[in-house]
Amino acid sequence: MTRGRVGRRGGGGGVAGPARGRVAGRxxxxxxDRVSLAASRSAxxxxxxxxxAKxxxxxxxxxxxExxxxxxRGD
Known part of the structure; x- marks a missing residue:
């Protein structure tokens, strides 16, 4: 079973980097388990x-x- 999450980040506190105007995605x-991860690599x-490309x-x-x-716990 997998769960996905998406985030966006960039330099300079904003979404786009100040000097290059680029956006980073994550x-x-x-x-x-590791078996599921390995089995999904080619796909x-x-x-x-x-x-x-698109x-x-x-x-x-x-x-x-990993x-x-x-x-x-402290008790």
């Missing part, structure tokens, strides 16, 4: 390539990382 997915790459944008970075949740 997309994230949470996967239930994600195809969608990313097609979407970037939108006339360039993907400059792609990151994968998020570990810890619940620490």
């Amino acid at each position: 997309w994230g997915l949470d996967f239930a 994600q790459a195809m969608i990313r390539r097609e979407s970037a 939108a006339h944008v360039r993907v400059v970075a792609l990151e994968e990382f 998020v570990i949740h810890a619940d620490v």
Whole structure:
């Protein structure tokens, strides 16, 4: 199971960077396990390539990382 979230960010406190007028976009997915993540890589790459071509944008970075949740209680 996955969940997606979208955010936009840019330099200078606004959406667009002040000097270059560029916009940065961000997309994230949470996967239930590493097997699901690995199985989706080729489909994600195809969608990313097609979407970037249609939108006339360039993907400059792609990151994968593991998020570990810890619940620490003082009692």
